[in-house]
Amino acid sequence: MFSPDELVVYPAQGVGKVERIERQEVGGVTAEFYIVRILTNNVTLMVPVKNAANVGLRPLCSTERANEIMLSLEDRSGFTGYTGQNWNRRYREYSEKLKSPDLGDVAYVLRELLLIGKDKELSFGERRLLEQAMSLLVVELSHVQGLTQEEVRANIEALFQDVLQPRENVE
Structure with missing residues (x-):
């Protein structure tokens, strides 16, 4: 209650x-x-x-769970790279995960999309899912960790600094 x-x-x-x-x-x-x-x-x-x-x-998740979520974002061991999977199937899978009450599912979507975005241009729908996942994570973690949303976003972006660098145009 x-x-x-x-x-x-x-x-x-x-x-x-x-x-x-x-x-x-x-x-x-x-x-x-x-x-x-x-x-x-x-x-x-x-x-x-x-x-x-x-x-x-x-x-809201506990402080311990928030720390686990941040650690899970760092863990790239389960990511096998962009496999050419149908973006529509991936979009449906990620949309379902964003509806999950488990914050770990939201973190999974964020991590996967950021890492896929390193290898290929995300579709409009994928970029929207990425922003939704980021927003859901940032808002909850900011309340739990007592940080501003900007600080939490910066902490997450720092974990993906190598991924968020602009891709070189290869022709």
């Missing part, structure tokens, strides 16, 4: 604040809802209290 003013994470939307818990009648049935305002875009969500766990509503 979450409380008003508590920060929570809604998958694919990011960090939000529980503004209140409301009782409403929907379809003749009375139910309780968390009213959650997403911090990055001011969108308000109504999440049924009984269904909150099923949709992935969760508390």
